[in-house]
Amino acid sequence: MKRIxxxxxxxxxxxxxxxxxxxxxxxxxxxxxxxxDARIMSxxxxxxxxxxxxxxxxxxxxxxxxxxxxxxxxxFYLVGEDGLQIVAEVENIGPGANSQLVVNxxxxxxxxxxxxxxxxxxxxADFEVTASDEKVEISADEKExxxxxxxxxxxxxxxxxxxxxxxxxxxxxLYKDGKDDEARALYPVARTHWERIETVAESFGTLDPKMDAxxxxxxxxxxxxxxxxxxxxxxxxxxxxxxxxxxxxxxxYADDLLANTTTLDGxxxxxxxxxxxxxxxxxxxxxxxxxxxxxxxxxxxxxTDLWDFxxxxxxxxxxxxxxxxxxxxxxxxxxxxxxxxxxxxxELLDAQRDGEGFRKYGELDKETVKxxxxxxxxxxxxxxxxxxxxxx
Amino acid sequence: xxALGVVGAATALGxxxxxxxxxxxxxxxxxxxxxxxxxxxxxxxxxxxxxxxTDSRDDLIALLMRWTSAAARMTQGKDATPAGALGGSPxxxxxxxGEALELEASGLTITFGFGPGLFRxxxxxxxxxxxxxxxxxxxxxxxxxxxxxxxxxxxxxxxIQACANDPxxxxxxxxxxxxxxMGTVAVRWSQxxxxxxxxxxxxxxxxxxxxxxKDGTANLKAEETAAAEQxxxxxxxxxxxxxxxxxGSYLVTRRMSMVIETWDRQSLYDQEQIIGRAKGSGAPLSxxxxxTDLDFRAGGATPAIPVDAHVRVVHPDxxxxxxxxxxxxxxxxxxxDLGHLNAGLFFxxxxxxxxxxxxxxxxxxxxxxxxxxxxxxxxxxxxxxxxGVAPGEYVGQPLFAPGDSP
Numbered sequence: 188m189k190r191i192x193x194x195x196x197x198x199x200x201x202x203x204x205x206x207x208x209x210x211x212x213x214x215x216x217x218x219x220x221x222x223x224d225a226r227i228m229s230x231x232x233x234x235x236x237x238x239x240x241x242x243x244x245x246x247x248x249x250x251x252x253x254x255x256x257x258x259x260x261x262x263f264y265l266v267g268e269d270g271l272q273i274v275a276e277v278e279n280i281g282p283g284a285n286s287q288l289v290v291n292x293x294x295x296x297x298x299x300x301x302x303x304x305x306x307x308x309x310x311x312a313d314f315e316v317t318a319s320d321e322k323v324e325i326s327a328d329e330k331e332x333x334x335x336x337x338x339x340x341x342x343x344x345x346x347x348x349x350x351x352x353x354x355x356x357x358x359x360x361l362y363k364d365g366k367d368d369e370a371r372a373l374y375p376v377a378r379t380h381w382e383r384i385e386t387v388a389e390s391f392g393t394l395d396p397k398m399d400a401x402x403x404x405x406x407x408x409x410x411x412x413x414x415x416x417x418x419x420x421x422x423x424x425x426x427x428x429x430x431x432x433x434x435x436x437x438x439x440y441a442d443d444l445l446a447n448t449t450t451l452d453g454x455x456x457x458x459x460x461x462x463x464x465x466x467x468x469x470x471x472x473x474x475x476x477x478x479x480x481x482x483x484x485x486x487x488x489x490x491t492d493l494w495d496f497x498x499x500x501x502x503x504x505x506x507x508x509x510x511x512x513x514x515x516x517x518x519x520x521x522x523x524x525x526x527x528x529x530x531x532x533x534e535l536l537d538a539q540r541d542g543e544g545f546r547k548y549g550e551l552d553k554e555t556v557k558x559x560x561x562x563x564x565x566x567x568x569x570x571x572x573x574x575x576x577x578x579x
Numbered sequence: 580x581x582a583l584g585v586v587g588a589a590t591a592l593g594x595x596x597x598x599x600x601x602x603x604x605x606x607x608x609x610x611x612x613x614x615x616x617x618x619x620x621x622x623x624x625x626x627x628x629x630x631x632x633t634d635s636r637d638d639l640i641a642l643l644m645r646w647t648s649a650a651a652r653m654t655q656g657k658d659a660t661p662a663g664a665l666g667g668s669p670x671x672x673x674x675x676x677g678e679a680l681e682l683e684a685s686g687l688t689i690t691f692g693f694g695p696g697l698f699r700x701x702x703x704x705x706x707x708x709x710x711x712x713x714x715x716x717x718x719x720x721x722x723x724x725x726x727x728x729x730x731x732x733x734x735x736x737x738x739i740q741a742c743a744n745d746p747x748x749x750x751x752x753x754x755x756x757x758x759x760x761m762g763t764v765a766v767r768w769s770q771x772x773x774x775x776x777x778x779x780x781x782x783x784x785x786x787x788x789x790x791x792x793k794d795g796t797a798n799l800k801a802e803e804t805a806a807a808e809q810x811x812x813x814x815x816x817x818x819x820x821x822x823x824x825x826x827g828s829y830l831v832t833r834r835m836s837m838v839i840e841t842w843d844r845q846s847l848y849d850q851e852q853i854i855g856r857a858k859g860s861g862a863p864l865s866x867x868x869x870x871t872d873l874d875f876r877a878g879g880a881t882p883a884i885p886v887d888a889h890v891r892v893v894h895p896d897x898x899x900x901x902x903x904x905x906x907x908x909x910x911x912x913x914x915x916d917l918g919h920l921n922a923g924l925f926f927x928x929x930x931x932x933x934x935x936x937x938x939x940x941x942x943x944x945x946x947x948x949x950x951x952x953x954x955x956x957x958x959x960x961x962x963x964x965x966x967g968v969a970p971g972e973y974v975g976q977p978l979f980a981p982g983d984s985p
Contacts, residue, residue, distance in 0.1 A: 267648065267661065268661065269651065269652075271644040271645070271648040271971075272648040272660070273641060278637075293662065463670070528762060561630075564761045564762075565761050568761040569762065571672045572671055572672065575668050575672075
C-alpha cells in the first residue's frame with residue numbers, strides 16, 4: 188500500500204551523487220590512521236585506572252582504541268555532560284583484549300569512563316569535544332563497502348521482482364481459469380515478493396495505486412484494480428451484498444495486474460540505490476508493518492497480513508544486512524541493537540507460523556498483536572537512525 | 580523551550596523566571612523526595628504504565644539513566660536531550676519531538692515508580708536480581724468488591740507520572756520518555772487527566788470532581804510536615820528488605836469510571852446524602868463550613884452524615900487515623916459505544932504503607948460507600964516510588980546499588 192510520497196526514493200536517486208565517484212583521492216583513511224590523528228584516542232584500562240591519551244578532540248567521528256591491561260573484564264563509555272547519558276559504549280573487553288569505540292560526537296563536554304569488573308562505580312575523566320568544521324573524508328574501505336551494498340541490494344530487488352512476475356503470471360492464470368482454491372493458496376506467496384520490495388515498488392507513483400490500492404484508499408469515482416480487487420473476489424465471505432466478478436471481468440483485472448507487474452519489472456531493472464536510500468528502505472518497510480500489517484488493515488478479505496508482515500521484515504533485513512558493515516564501523520552499538528531486535532521480532536513471527544505460511548490475522552489474540560506491535564516499535568525506533576548513520 | 584537563566588522570586592518549592600508567568604514555573608528535579616508528590620497539584624496529568632520487555636539488568640539501568648537525564652532537563656524547560664529537537668544531524672530523526680519548543684516548564688514534574696513485576700514477573704521470575712529487595716507491601720492489590728478491572732488498564736512494571744499546568748508539556752514529557760524506552764519497555768496503558776481533583780497545599784482552593792463536588796478537602800497537605808512523615812514517606816526502618824525505599828512512598832492508581840448520566844438524574848438532596856457534604860459550600864452535612872470537622876454523631880439515630888455517605892466511610896476516624904495524599908485528576912476519554920461520557924476520576928494516592936493506608940479504606944469503600952453505585956473501577960495499580968534523586972544519580976539507584984542482601 189502506498190504510504191510514502193512517491194518522490195521520496197526517486198528524488199534521492201537524483202540528488203545524492205554516487206559516493207563512488209564523488210570522492211577525491213585525497214581522502215584520509217581514518218580507520219587505519221596514526222596516533223597523530225586528533226580524533227583517535229588510545230585508552231589503557233586497568234583494574235584501578237582508565238588512562239585516555241587525550242582529554243579533548245575535535246567534533247566528528249571519534250575512535251577510542253581501548254586496551255584492557257587489567258585482570259578484570261572491563262567496559263568503556265563516553266558519557267554525556269550530566270554524567271548519566273551514555274553516548275556510546277563498548278562492553279565485555281576481556282583481560283588483555285583490545286576493542287574500539289567509534290562514536291560521532293558533536294561539540295560539548297563529556298566524561299570518559301571505564302568500569303572494571305563491569306559493576307560498581309566507573310573511573311571517570313573529563314573529555315572535551317571542540318567545535319570543528321572539518322568534514323571527515325570517506326575511507327577506501329568504506330567506499331568499497333558502499334559499492335558492495337549497492338550492488339547486492341540492486342541484485343536482490345531485481346531477483347524479487349523477477350519472482351514476483353513469475354508468480355503473478357501463474358496466479359492470474361489460475362484466477363482466470365476459475366481455479367480459486369489454487370489461486371487463494373498462491374495469493375500470499377506471490378505477494379511476498381511484492382512486499383519484500385514494497386518501498387521500491389511504491390516509488391513508482393502511478394503504478395502502485397493501480398496494483399496495491401485497498402478499497403478504502405479510493406476516492407469516489409476512482410476505479411479499483413490490482414491485488415486487493417482480486418483478493419475481495421476470492422474471499423467474498425466478509426463482503427456485504429457482494430456480486431462475484433464474471434469470467435470476462437476476471438480476465439480484465441488479471442491482465443491489468445500482470446501488465447503492470449511487467450512494467451514494474453522493466454523499471455526496476457534500471458534502478459540503482461544510494462546507500463542511505465537502502466537504509467531508508469529498511470526503515471520504510473518497518474513503517475509499512477506498523478501502519479498496515481500489525482493492524483490487520485492490509486489484507487482485509489484474505490487475512491494473510493502476517494505473510495506480508497514477514498515479507499516486509501525480510502526486505503528490511505536484507506537492506507540492513509547490506510549496510511551492516513558500514514554501521515558496524517560507524518556505530519557498532521546501533522548495529523548490534525538492530526540485529527538483536529530483528530532477531531526478537533523474527534522469533535515472535537516464527538511462533539505464528541502455520542504450515543508453509545502463517546496464522547490468519549483474525550486468529551491472533553490481542554496479546555499476540557500487542558507483542559508484535561511492541562517488537563516493531565522496539566526495532567523501528569533505532570532503525571529510524573540507520574539512514575543518517577550510513578550516509579557518507 | 581524558552582531560554583532559562585534569569586531566576587527571580589523563589590516560591591516555597593518552585594521557581595519563577597523574573598518575567599513572571601504561570602508557564603515559567605519550575606520545580607527542581609533533584610531532592611530528598613521525588614517532585615510531583617507534595618508539589619502543589621498542577622492542572623494537567625499524563626500518566627503512563629509500562630511492561631519491561633527486556634531481561635537485561637544493564638539495559639534497565641541504562642534506561643533509568645537516560646530517563647533521569649531527560650526528566651531533569653525537561654522539568655527545567657529544556658529539550659529531552661542536549662541535541663534536542665533541532666540540534667542534531669539533519670539526516671537523523673530529531674532526538675526531541677519538538678512540540679514543546681517555545682513552551683516553558685509550566686510546573687512540570689516527572690515522578691517514577693516501580694511495580695511488583697519489576698521484582699518478580701507474572702511467572703515468578705526474578706529477571707533483574709531484585710527479588711530479595713522487593714518491598715513486602717509491593718504486591719498486586721487484592722480484588723475489591725465491584726472492581727471490573729480490564730487487564731490492559733491495570734498494573735505495570737514501571738510508571739511515570741507527568742504533571743504540568745500546560746497539557747502539551749505533560750504529553751511532550753511522556754511521549755519523549757516513551758520513545759526513549761522503546762525496546763526496553765512497552766506502554767501498557769496511559770491516562771490523561773485534567774482539573775486536579777485534590778489540593779496538596781493549603782495555598783490551593785479545593786477543586787471539584789465530575790460529580791460536581793469539592794473533593795479531597797481532608798487531604799494531606801505539603802505544609803503538614805509531621806503528618807507527611809507519619810502517613811506519606813517510607814521510614815528508614817519500615818522494611819528491612821527494602822532499605823532503598825526510605826524517603827520514597829507508595830503510589831496507588833484507580834481508574835474510577837463514573838456512571839455520569841445516572842448520577843446526573845439524582846436529586847440534589849440525594850447527591851448530598853451520598854457524598855455527605857453540601858454541594859455548594861463543601862461543608863459537612865453535620866454543619867459548619869468546608870473545613871469544619873465532621874461530626875458523625877450529629878443527628879443521633881438518623882445521623883446528619885448518613886452511615887453510607889462517602890465522607891464517613893473513608894474517614895480516618897474509622898481507619899485507625901489512616902490518611903493519604905490524594906493527587907487525582909478528572910478524565911474524559913470521549914464517549915462510549917453507547918454514547919455515554921467515558922469519564923471519571925483517575926484516583927492517585929500516595930501512602931507510606933498501602934496495607935494500612937489504602938487497602939482497608941478501599942475495602943470499606945467498595946462494600947459500604949453509597950457513591951460506589953455510580954462508579955465502576957476498571958483500572959488499578961500499585962507502585963513503589965523511590966526517594967528523590969541526588970545530582971549525578973539516576974532514579975532508583977539505591978535499589979540497584981551493590982551491597983549485602985538482607
